[in-house]
Amino acid sequence: MPINSRAVLAAGVMLIVSATTVLAQRPAAPLPKPDTPPPVPPILQNYKPVTAERLKQPEDSDWLMYRRTYDSWGYSPLSQITRENAARLKLVWTLQTGQVEGHQAPPMVNNGVMFVATPGNQVLAIDAKAGNLLWRFKRPMPEDILLLHPTSRGVGLLGDKVYFAAADAVLVALDAKTGNEVWNAKIEDYTKGYYMSLAPLVADGKVMVGVSGGELGVRGFVTAFDAETGKPAWKAYAVPAPGEPGSETWPPGDQWKTGGASVWITGAYDPETNLTFWGTGNGGPWMGDQRPGDNLYTSSTIAIDAATGKIKGHFQYHPNDSWDWDEVNPPILVDYQRGGRTVKGLVYVARDGYLWLLERTADRINFIDGKPFVKQNVFKSLDPKTGRPEIDPDRKPGTGKKAEFCPSLWGGKDWPPVAYSPKTRLLYIPANENLCQGFAGEPATYTPGQLYQGVNAASRTFSVVPGADHIGELQAWNLDTGQKVWTHPFANSPLWGPVLATAGDVVFAGGTNDRYFRAFDAANGEVLWEFRTSSGVTGVPSSFQIDGKQYIAVLSGWGVDAARMQARLNVAKTWEYPDVPQGGSVWVFALD
Amino acid sequence: MVRRAALKLGLGLALAPRLALAQTEPARERPKEGDFLVPVSGSGAEPIKPDDLPRDGRQTFAWPMDPSTKTVRDGSRLNKVLLLRLDAESFDPETKERAAEGVVAYSAICPHTGCDVTNWHPDRQLLECPCHYSMYDPKDGAKVVSGPSPRRLPALPLKLADEQLVVAKPFIGRPGFQQM
Numbered sequence: 001m002p003i004n005s006r007a008v009l010a011a012g013v014m015l016i017v018s019a020t021t022v023l024a025q026r027p028a029a030p031l032p033k034p035d036t037p038p039p040v041p042p043i044l045q046n047y048k049p050v051t052a053e054r055l056k057q058p059e060d061s062d063w064l065m066y067r068r069t070y071d072s073w074g075y076s077p078l079s080q081i082t083r084e085n086a087a088r089l090k091l092v093w094t095l096q097t098g099q100v101e102g103h104q105a106p107p108m109v110n111n112g113v114m115f116v117a118t119p120g121n122q123v124l125a126i127d128a129k130a131g132n133l134l135w136r137f138k139r140p141m142p143e144d145i146l147l148l149h150p151t152s153r154g155v156g157l158l159g160d161k162v163y164f165a166a167a168d169a170v171l172v173a174l175d176a177k178t179g180n181e182v183w184n185a186k187i188e189d190y191t192k193g194y195y196m197s198l199a200p201l202v203a204d205g206k207v208m209v210g211v212s213g214g215e216l217g218v219r220g221f222v223t224a225f226d227a228e229t230g231k232p233a234w235k236a237y238a239v240p241a242p243g244e245p246g247s248e249t250w251p252p253g254d255q256w257k258t259g260g261a262s263v264w265i266t267g268a269y270d271p272e273t274n275l276t277f278w279g280t281g282n283g284g285p286w287m288g289d290q291r292p293g294d295n296l297y298t299s300s301t302i303a304i305d306a307a308t309g310k311i312k313g314h315f316q317y318h319p320n321d322s323w324d325w326d327e328v329n330p331p332i333l334v335d336y337q338r339g340g341r342t343v344k345g346l347v348y349v350a351r352d353g354y355l356w357l358l359e360r361t362a363d364r365i366n367f368i369d370g371k372p373f374v375k376q377n378v379f380k381s382l383d384p385k386t387g388r389p390e391i392d393p394d395r396k397p398g399t400g401k402k403a404e405f406c407p408s409l410w411g412g413k414d415w416p417p418v419a420y421s422p423k424t425r426l427l428y429i430p431a432n433e434n435l436c437q438g439f440a441g442e443p444a445t446y447t448p449g450q451l452y453q454g455v456n457a458a459s460r461t462f463s464v465v466p467g468a469d470h471i472g473e474l475q476a477w478n479l480d481t482g483q484k485v486w487t488h489p490f491a492n493s494p495l496w497g498p499v500l501a502t503a504g505d506v507v508f509a510g511g512t513n514d515r516y517f518r519a520f521d522a523a524n525g526e527v528l529w530e531f532r533t534s535s536g537v538t539g540v541p542s543s544f545q546i547d548g549k550q551y552i553a554v555l556s557g558w559g560v561d562a563a564r565m566q567a568r569l570n571v572a573k574t575w576e577y578p579d580v581p582q583g584g585s586v587w588v589f590a591l592d
Numbered sequence: 593m594v595r596r597a598a599l600k601l602g603l604g605l606a607l608a609p610r611l612a613l614a615q616t617e618p619a620r621e622r623p624k625e626g627d628f629l630v631p632v633s634g635s636g637a638e639p640i641k642p643d644d645l646p647r648d649g650r651q652t653f654a655w656p657m658d659p660s661t662k663t664v665r666d667g668s669r670l671n672k673v674l675l676l677r678l679d680a681e682s683f684d685p686e687t688k689e690r691a692a693e694g695v696v697a698y699s700a701i702c703p704h705t706g707c708d709v710t711n712w713h714p715d716r717q718l719l720e721c722p723c724h725y726s727m728y729d730p731k732d733g734a735k736v737v738s739g740p741s742p743r744r745l746p747a748l749p750l751k752l753a754d755e756q757l758v759v760a761k762p763f764i765g766r767p768g769f770q771q772m
Contacts, residue, residue, distance in 0.1 A: 143768050144669045146706040148723055191669075215723075449669065450708055451722050457711045564724055567740060 037178065043127055044134055044177045048111040050157040055202060056271055061545035063109045066154050066199040067417060068542070070269040071333035074419035076543035079503035080550035081591060086506050086519040086528040090592045092551065093131030097124065097584035103557025104415075104498070105154035105199065106540035107586055113176070114544075116555065117152035117199070118584055121166050125179060128553070129546045131588065135179030139166050145190050146449060148215055149560050153266065154199030154540070156207055158227045163207045165196035171209055173230060183230035187211060187223060192448045194218050196264075201276060203269045204306035206233050210263025214281035214326060217452035220261035222278050222304055234309025238263060238280045238297045245311075246296035249319075255291050258446050260284030261298040265415055268330035273362045275303045275312060277333070277346065281326035285454035287441030289398040294319035299327045301348060301358075303365060315358055315365040317350050318389055322396045323378065323437075324409040325351040331358060332420050332427075336479040338368055347479060349373065349418050349429050351411025355477065356387070369482060373475060374412035374433045375465065378405050402440035402459050409437050410565055416511060417540065419499035424522050426485060428499045428507050429475040432565075434468035435494075437461065462568045471569075474499070474509060474525060488525035492576070494569070496562035500541035500552070508552055510537020513566055513580050517541075517554055517587065533587055536580045538562050549590055557584030619667030622767075623656035623748060627759040629697070630657045630664060632672065637664060639756040642693040645677040650712035651719065652676075653700055656759060670767040672700040673748050674709060675757070676730050678717065684732045690749040690764075695757060698734045698745040699767035702726060706769045709745065719745070742770060 050064055058064050060077045067074045081089065097103065101119040107128075108115045114128035121139040126132065141147075147167055156163035161182060162174040168190040173182045187209060188194035193216025201208045206224040214220070220238035225231060238261035240246040250256045262281035269276045283291055283298040296314065299321045303313040317327045331346035336357065346358040346365060353376035359366040367387030372379075378396070379389035397403040412431050419428045438461040444454030464471065472495030474488040490512050497511020506528060510517040517537045519529040539555030558580040569577035628639035632653040645652055651674040656665040665671045680694040687696060702709050702721040709728070711720035718737060719728040726739030734745035746765035751758050 144706075146669075147769070148705055148707070150705060451710070453722065455722075457720060457722060457725075458713070563740065567725075 040177050041134055043112060044125070047113060047160055047177050049159050050110055052158070052205070055158070062111065063106060063542040063544050064157050065108070065202070066106060066266040066540070070203065070271065072268040072330050072417070073332055073334070073422070073501070074417055074499060074540070075421055075501045077503045078543050078545055078550045081502065081506055081552065082504040083506055083521045083523075083528055085591055088591050089519065089529050089531070089552070089589045091531065092588045092590050094588070095126065095131055095133065095586045097122065097557065097586065099557070099584045100559065100582040101557070102149070102151035102560030102562065103539050103555035103584040104151045104560070105555060106542040107553035107555065107588075108154060108157065108542065109544035109553070110157060112546050114553070115155050115157070115162055116586055117154050117164060118557070119150045119152060119559070121168070123155060123162065123164050123174065123179070125176070126586065128544060128551070128588070137164070137174055137179040137181075139170070139172060142168050142190060145195070146193065146216070147195055149197055149212060151197050151560050153197055156200035156202040158202045158207070161227065163200040163202065163227070165198055165200055165209045167195050167197065169194045169196050169211060171200065171207065171225060173207075185225055185230050185232070192218070193450070193452075198264050199266045201267045201269065202227060203276060204274060206306065208267065208276065208306075210278060212262050212264040214260045214262035214284055215451055215453050216449065217258035217284055217446045218262055219257055219259055220263050220280055222263050222267070222276075224306070224309060236304050236309040236311055238302060240296065249294040249296045251292050258284055258452060259291065259295065259298065262326070263328065265328045265330065268333055269306065270333055270360065274306045275360075275362070276306050277330045278302050278304060279326070279328040279330055281328055282321040282324050285441075285444035285452050286322065286324055287397060287399050287454050288320035288322035290441070290444065290454060291320070295321070299325055299352070301327070301331055301346065301365060303360070312362070313364040315367065315387070317348070317354070317356065318352050318379075318391070322398065323352070323405060325411055327351055328415060329417055331356070332418065333360065334420055334479065343368055345479075347420075347427060349413050349427070351414060352376070352378070353407045353412035354379070355429075357479070357482065371482065372412075373429060373477070373484070374431055375406050376412065397439050397441055399441040399443060399454070402438055404436060404438035404461065406436035406465070407432065408435040408462060410435070410561060414496070414561060416496055416498040416538070419501035419507065421501035421505075421507075421522055423503055423505060425479060426476040426522065427479055428501055429477065430495045430497050430499055430509060430511055431473040431475050432471055432494045433473050434465040434471055436463050436465060462572055464569070464572055471495075472512060474507075474520060476525060486525040488520060488527070494562070494565055496536070496538045496565075498538070498540040500543060502543055508541045508554070510539070510541070510554060510556070511562070512536070513577060515556070515580065517556070531589065534581070534585055535583050536562060552589045554587055555584060556587055558582050617667055618658055618661065618663045619665050621665060622671060622762060623665060623673070623759045624658075625759055625761060626659055627656035627665070628659055629654040629673065629675065629757050629759070637662070640675065641755050642677060642695050642752075642757065645675055645695060647677050648679070648714070648717070649677070650714070651709070653708070670699070670701055672708065673697045674700040674719070678731060682731045687731060687733050687747075690747050690760070692750040692752045692757060695750055696730050697748040697750050698730065699748070699763060701767050701769070702741060703743050703745065703769050704739070704741040
């Protein structure tokens with residue numbers, strides 16, 4: 001029977017009229033004034049201020065910064081979840097973030113209050129036990145922004161403030177109890193290609209951030225602000241101006257102004273020397289022959305005095321980068337045995353495919369050892385004293401010169417952080433093996449706010465080593481012997497999973513294209529438990545404890561470079577690497 | 593109902609200064625019917641004619657220009673358009689309708705993460721974003737051929753006036769990338 005649309009319309013009108021009548025008969029509820037703030041929930045009324053001491057020595061139950069501790073270990077001393085019981089892990093709650101693209105932040109937890117940063121300039125405060133959303137901060141994104149990497153890797157905490165590095169290069173301080181903005185500071189001009197994606201580092205009473213934009217002709221820097229007032233403290237450029245130390249490694253002219261060396265991962269901090277350690281990105285444009293010289297401090301670790309912003313030491317992993325190998329993670333601060341002595345160490349797992357063992361002092365960084373952790377055909381050798389690599393010229397792309405090289409531009413390990421367990425004394429590396437790349441350069445012209453890369457698009461190749469039976473690898477290395485102890489390979493996926501180590505001798509990571517989040521035996525890499533989330537897991541896992549119960553938390557939300565590598569693999573090996581669905585969510589697990 | 597109205601009013605008030613600002617800045621306004629197109633780079637601001645564009649060649653970047661005030665609308669990068677002169681017989685019907693003398697115009701901004709779409713594959717006659725390699729077919733409404741882009745490039749219909757290329761209608765679709 002055909003539906004009479006007029007009759008339906010009449011019925012609808014009657015319904016509306018009757019509903020309006022009912023509404024009209026009710027006594028009008030008093031409306032809150034538009035500027036009346038909502039009541040602060042008890043959990044936030046009792047918010048526990050984050051002190052400088054707590055940042056230095058956090059309670060076992062908390063996760064107060066990007067890698068939980070200043071040494072960047074990514075280690076939780078909680079031990080309720082063990083290799084014996086990890087198989088009993090169950091989902092406690094999950095929550096949609098309402099955003100797509102790469103969800104890479106750790107769920108940070110202070111005394112039961114969880115903070116999650118997401119793409120789309122958003123910060124969520126959540127009751128970590130119950131999963132209730134407490135507040136949502138959202139900063140409007142400029143419509144004309146060019147955002148190559150739409151992600152956020154977390155917030156910083158101090159006192160009752162939450163610090164967020166907004167994508168449009170503005171540092172925002174929020175009130176932890178309300179999510180209201182307390183102050184903000186413009187870091188740079190987003191229309192010139194500067195943007196931000198890192199979690200701020202809070203140390204020495206300051207909040208520090210770096211800038212992304214290495215493909216857009218930025219001049220990288222780290223800058224610090226007074227954490228309370230937002231007053232600028234210092235700015236340390238990662239590309240020196242003429243006359244400054246390191247400027248002799250750049251060609252004459254203005255290239256230093258657009259030289260790259262972006263800083264897009266939270267630094268580590270050594271309270272003993274008050275030094276912060278930051279990684280820097282590739283030089284710009286991509287081809288090294290367009291900027292002759294070593295190009296300090298691209299693809300380096302730099303040690304910056306937290307008090308003054310002075311660069312006190314550096315180590316460049318490879319000079320004159322031509323491979324897009326950003327070396328942006330900070331090294332982890334860990335002491336290890338070498339040649340019968342204890343080395344006050346820095347350990348760095350590089351995109352260039354080498355595991356670097358360094359030494360930290362108050363005023364310099366020394367080379368100790370370096371070795372490849374994946375197939376690497378670019379370095380012929382390392383200078384035994386300085387660690388400077390001898391580059392195979394046939395493996396170095398140039399302007400009008402194509403070169404094939406391994407690992408790919410995404411490196412042996414990209415941005416996902418390693419973890420270190422002081423119990424096993426093993427370093428856990430999310431690696432990608434068997435991938436190679438090729439491209440040739442072309443002349444690049446700088447236009448503010450536009451891609452400044454100089455890569456010949458038609459020359460690009462991306463390949464899997466013939467006969468390779470896997471790509472992703474979770475590796476474990478003993479720092480005292482310098483030997484790899486175990487490898488867990490992933491047959492059909494790269495690994496884009498940041499790693500969490502725990503005192504229960506369980507290691508956690510997602511990062512595969514099958515959307516699983518997994519628990520591994522810290523001693524041998526065997527999978528103890530796995531859970532399939534709604535999207536791929538590229539978030540930094542964290543662990544916290546409430547009312548005596550240990551929880552594991554992670555963001556799921558595929559995107560950015562994990563998605564791009566997947567797309568390239570799907571071209572290289574047609575249909576074997578299908579699209580991974582996007583959409584962000586928080587996942588919290590505990591023993592039943 | 594009252595609350596919603598109040599909310600709308602509040603929203604309107606909040607947006608008002610920004611709108612007012614946009615209205616006082618013709619250089620930021622999106623291309624309008626009758627606008628000329630002038631090259632982004634190169635000398636002068638002479639309106640582009642079809643013969644100025646290479647046949648079957650790579651894209652030329654242009655800004656809309658108000659014909660009466662000569663205001664170049666370069667105040668927002670979202671106004672940047674790319675022009676291509678191709679064989680009109682190869683166009684799908686909609687593209688043909690929007691083209692003038694074989695010239696098609698699209699937003700130059702990739703709807704994925706906002707890069708300028710600068711690459712051109714002459715052999716396949718496809719546009720490509722250099723950032724994440726989304727490819728678009730300009731002969732078929734700039735539909736996405738491959739890559740991560742969620743949607744096609746917004747088209748800018750053209751017509752001819754005194755041999756010069758002129759905007760016939762505003763952008764079909766919103767330029768820029770999706771932000772939630």
